[in-house]
Amino acid sequence: MIRVLRGNLISAPRLGKLDVVERGYLVLEDGVIQGVFDKLPETFATAPVTDYGEQLILQSFADMHLHAPQYPMLGMGMDLPLLDWLNTYAFPTEARFSDPDYARGVYRSLAGELIANGTTRVCMFSSLHTESTWVLMEELERAGVTGYVGKVNMDRNGAPGLLQESRSESVRETIRWLDGCRFEHVKPILTPRFTPSCSNELMTELGRIAAQRGLFVQSHLSENRDEIAWVRRLHPDCGHYWETYDKFGLWKDHTLMAHCVHSDEAERAAMRRSGVAAVHCPNSNVNICSGVCPVRQMLDEDVWVTLGSDIAGGDQLPMYRVITAAIRASKNRSIMDKWTTDFLTVEEAYYLGTTSGHRYFGAGEGFAAGDRLHAIVVDDSDLPPGGGPLSLIQRFERVIYLMSSRNITAVWSDGRCVAKKM
Ligand SMILES: [Zn+2]
Numbered sequence: 001m002i003r004v005l006r007g008n009l010i011s012a013p014r015l016g017k018l019d020v021v022e023r024g025y026l027v028l029e030d031g032v033i034q035g036v037f038d039k040l041p042e043t044f045a046t047a048p049v050t051d052y053g054e055q056l057i058l059q060s061f062a063d064m065h066l067h068a069p070q071y072p073m074l075g076m077g078m079d080l081p082l083l084d085w086l087n088t089y090a091f092p093t094e095a096r097f098s099d100p101d102y103a104r105g106v107y108r109s110l111a112g113e114l115i116a117n118g119t120t121r122v123c124m125f126s127s128l129h130t131e132s133t134w135v136l137m138e139e140l141e142r143a144g145v146t147g148y149v150g151k152v153n154m155d156r157n158g159a160p161g162l163l164q165e166s167r168s169e170s171v172r173e174t175i176r177w178l179d180g181c182r183f184e185h186v187k188p189i190l191t192p193r194f195t196p197s198c199s200n201e202l203m204t205e206l207g208r209i210a211a212q213r214g215l216f217v218q219s220h221l222s223e224n225r226d227e228i229a230w231v232r233r234l235h236p237d238c239g240h241y242w243e244t245y246d247k248f249g250l251w252k253d254h255t256l257m258a259h260c261v262h263s264d265e266a267e268r269a270a271m272r273r274s275g276v277a278a279v280h281c282p283n284s285n286v287n288i289c290s291g292v293c294p295v296r297q298m299l300d301e302d303v304w305v306t307l308g309s310d311i312a313g314g315d316q317l318p319m320y321r322v323i324t325a326a327i328r329a330s331k332n333r334s335i336m337d338k339w340t341t342d343f344l345t346v347e348e349a350y351y352l353g354t355t356s357g358h359r360y361f362g363a364g365e366g367f368a369a370g371d372r373l374h375a376i377v378v379d380d381s382d383l384p385p386g387g388g389p390l391s392l393i394q395r396f397e398r399v400i401y402l403m404s405s406r407n408i409t410a411v412w413s414d415g416r417c418v419a420k421k422m
Helices: 068-073 082-098 100-116 130-143 167-179 200-213 225-234 265-274 282-287 295-300 319-336 346-353 355-361 392-402
Strands: 002-014 017-029 032-037 049-059 061-067 119-125 146-150 186-188 218-221 256-259 277-280 304-307 375-378 408-413 416-420
Touching: 002 032, 002 346, 002 355, 002 392, 017 346, 017 392, 049 392, 049 408, 061 068, 061 256, 061 277, 061 304, 061 319, 061 355, 068 082, 068 100, 068 119, 082 100, 082 225, 100 119, 100 130, 100 408, 100 416, 119 130, 119 355, 119 408, 130 146, 130 167, 130 186, 167 200, 282 319, 295 304, 295 319, 304 319, 304 346, 304 355, 319 346, 319 392, 346 355, 346 392
Parallel strands: 002 049, 061 119, 119 146, 146 186, 218 256, 256 277, 277 304
Antiparallel strands: 002 017, 017 032, 049 375, 375 408, 408 416
16 A cells, blocks of 8 residues: 655654655655655556645664663662662662563553654664563563564573572573564564673573574673673683684674773774674763763764664663764763864764664665565644744754753654554
8 A cells, every 4th residue: 555644754764864855745655665755756647645734754773772670760870880789779670570460561661661762773682581571571572662672681690599590591581582583573683791791601502593493583782891800701702802703603603792981992993894783872872881882983884783772771862862972972971082083963962863773674765665664753832942943954953962861753654654643
């Protein structure tokens, strides 16, 4: 079925480039974008039109790193560094997800909040619990969120008796979980928590499973200096943190690595060579005192950079807040670098929070023909008066900085309208 959406269309096909079509037309056939036009082509003249008036139609967001079972502790424990924060807050909170009924309530509200804030694609960590991970996938599917979810693997340095598996249990449960994943829009991704959490034997098994089943892998990399020193002690044969994944076959195309704050030039080159994507999580990096990621340098070196909320190390779930946090982090980096590096512009950070993440799922550039539509409709009429008529670019910038979920009036995910307020 053909249908047409009309409104002010703004997308970011490439880093730093915006495509803007004022009062344009986006044509869909069965949820698949046929094209964006400033005048409606004759062939589509009889198709039904949903007219969003003066509202903005933007790309929806892709949150490429977050921990679903940390949602209950959002905004807490922010004065602790990573390793203390994990032991004091994160592990006890995640342990509660041994109860799938508890998980149901938390995950239903998380999935609803993601859609309300315009996040339609995710790469997400669950806890180590198989049943609750299925519950998470079900609730995302129900709300209209798409993407990848991983049952976490951790057989050492967790919280024994509370949140840790034996190696054989971890492998057995991972296979049981994978065999039970039958969701249309939410797929499994292998998720060793991070190198200190997984024995060499477990990593070997995970590498084998990834190869046998053709699965993508997500984990953490070079987030914090104490963590990096610890990894070095655990793997004295590896010169770099990334090699501790590579030696087990987990460092490959589409491996997703959160943070990479302290990755040096050699580690960044390894990412580029292998098609590994970095997930920059600016709020988390500041909150748990990890550092300020050199994002501009990574982009200049052609590293694939995406954005993540990293709740609950990050305190903000909405990706428009993560986008502005990425801009602020890069400005801090420029100050630290004595202005030898340029900071991220609004257009660039929006690209990282949209197209760069959507690419992970096979999408093209911006509102590309042939892609299933992922979009949000934004009513900015209640934002502060701009002191005169605003251009679409000015409205776009103001929306990215100031919008909240109340401004999002419709959400399209995988070609379906999954939320609307009108
Ligand atoms: Zn994380």
